[in-house]
Amino acid sequence: MFDHHTAAGTRVAVLVPCHNEALTVAEVVAGFRAALPDAEIYVYDNNSTDGTAEAALAAGAITRFEEQPGKGSVVRRMFADIDADWYIMVDGDATYDPTVAPELLRFGAAGGYDLVNVARQETAEKAYRPGHRLGNQLLTGMVGAVFGRRTTDMLSGYKLFSRRFAKSFPAMSSGFEIETEIMIHALELRMPIGEIAAPYGERPEGSVSKLKTYADGFIILNMIGQLIRRERPLAFFGAAGLVLLLGSLALGLPLVFEFLETGFVPKLPTAVLASGMMISALLSFAVGLILDATTHTRRELKRLAYLSVR
Numbered sequence: 330m331f332d333h334h335t336a337a338g339t340r341v342a343v344l345v346p347c348h349n350e351a352l353t354v355a356e357v358v359a360g361f362r363a364a365l366p367d368a369e370i371y372v373y374d375n376n377s378t379d380g381t382a383e384a385a386l387a388a389g390a391i392t393r394f395e396e397q398p399g400k401g402s403v404v405r406r407m408f409a410d411i412d413a414d415w416y417i418m419v420d421g422d423a424t425y426d427p428t429v430a431p432e433l434l435r436f437g438a439a440g441g442y443d444l445v446n447v448a449r450q451e452t453a454e455k456a457y458r459p460g461h462r463l464g465n466q467l468l469t470g471m472v473g474a475v476f477g478r479r480t481t482d483m484l485s486g487y488k489l490f491s492r493r494f495a496k497s498f499p500a501m502s503s504g505f506e507i508e509t510e511i512m513i514h515a516l517e518l519r520m521p522i523g524e525i526a527a528p529y530g531e532r533p534e535g536s537v538s539k540l541k542t543y544a545d546g547f548i549i550l551n552m553i554g555q556l557i558r559r560e561r562p563l564a565f566f567g568a569a570g571l572v573l574l575l576g577s578l579a580l581g582l583p584l585v586f587e588f589l590e591t592g593f594v595p596k597l598p599t600a601v602l603a604s605g606m607m608i609s610a611l612l613s614f615a616v617g618l619i620l621d622a623t624t625h626t627r628r629e630l631k632r633l634a635y636l637s638v639r
Contacts, residue, residue, distance in 0.1 A: 341368040341434065342413035343419045345390070346403035351379040352533060355421035358388035360427030361419070365434075372421065375405045381421075382538035391436040401502035401510070408495040415494050429527040433489050442513045443494040446480045447487035449529035468549055472509065475557055475564075476516040480524050484508045484549075487527065494520065505539040506552035511558050517636075518632055563625055566617030570610040577606035599608060 343361045347354055358370050372385035372392050381546075386392045395406045415434060419425050429447065437445045469483040486508070494515070502510045510541070513523050558565045581603030585593060594600050 337440075339415065341365060341414040341415045341417065342411050343368050343370040343409045344404075344411065344418045345370065345372045345385075346372075346375060346400050346407070346418070347377060347381050347421035348375040348400075349379045349383045350421035351381045353392075354381055354385045354421045355388035356358055356423045357419065357421050357427070358385060358390045358550055360423075361417075361430060362389060364427045365417075366429045368417075368430075369413070371407065371637070373407055375399070375403050375510045377510065382537075387443070397503070399503035399505075399507075400584055401500060401504050401507035403619075404507050405500035406512075408498060408500060411495075412572060414492050416490040416492070418486070418488050418490065423533065424530050425487040426528045426530075429487075429525070433525060433527075436523060436525055437489045440523050441521055442489070443491040443520040444511070445489040445523040446563065447485050447489075447527065448471065448480070448482035448483055448489075448524055448526045450526050453531055464549075468553065470549075471514075471553055472512060474560065475553075476513055479522045480512060481514060482524075483512050493635060495636040496638045497631070499631075503550065504548060506549045506619070509549050509552050510556070513553075513560065517560055520635070555630060559629075560624060562620035563617040566613045566620065570613030571615065573606045573610035573613060577603045577610060580606070 342614040343365065345354065345357055350357075354372060358372065361368065364401050370390045372382070372390040374385070374392065376396060376398060382392050382625065384395065393406075393410070395403045397406075407418075407511075415435055415437065417430055417433065419427075425447070432447060433447065436442070465484045469480065472483055473479075475623055484505075488511070498511070498514055500507065500510070517574070584596060584600050584603065588594050
């Protein structure tokens with residue numbers, strides 16, 4: 330078993346963000362207490378109304394509160410407040426296997442990883458809702474195509490972070506899109522990223538998922554779009570410029586040919602529209618180039634902030 334005190338004084342913190350998980354949080358705390366006896370287990374209650382905080386406290390967890398709603402708000406607070414060498418983040422719904430935690434720590438330390446994702450392996454028929462599975466595959470594939478494929482299950486709620494990651498991660502998201510921000514941040518800074526697989530079970534009777542398949546899926550998709558715009562501005566604005574350029578040529582070239590033959594421009598509004606689209610295309614390319622230089626500088630600053638953490 331991994332003992333963080335015997336590993337040169339290494340401190341391990343288990344972080345459990347919770348909203349209305351009174352039915353399961355005690356089981357989660359007990360499971361990680363058994364797997365990692367010397368780790369500190371923190372439960373952050375996010376405006377629960379069902380006695381989650383009381384259940385966590387009774388189970389022996391260090392219980393704290395975050396009033397700003399959303400998992401992203403809780404993660405931002407946890408990373409800011411808690412000082413440790415390794416951070417294990419896990420959902421409070423008792424669907425993830427705590428016995429994997431010692432191996433997760435060994436894997437992270439041996440590989441020198443800043444982020445280790447725990448990909449979910451279903452052990453029950455109802456563990457994954459069909460909409461969640463499809464959405465996760467699409468979103469993970471989209472991020473992989475743009476930023477690089479380093480994970481098979483981007484939206485897993487079970488992850489290991491190094492101190493360097495936790496203390497240099499800006500955590501700007503407020504809701505479930507935090508998982509996407511975490512992965513893209515690691516990919517952009519080219520951090521060492523690992524992944525292991527672990528069992529994933531279904532929620533117990535009476536426990537309800539807080540993730541809304543379509544609403545949260547749209548929020549995550551919007552977050553991916555924003556991150557592409559911010560982190561890949563040349564590709565984003567270049568694609569927009571290319572669309573405008575092709576549209577301008579499609580509308581304008583017939584008018585140019587007709588003008589060369591007759592000396593007249595019969596469709597003045599179309600000519601004005603084509604000219605406007607061409608100017609917009611050139612502006613879009615220019616904006617992409619300028620923002621790409623700015624993004625490069627900002628990425629360097631984030632890299633320096635990351636390297637400044639021991």
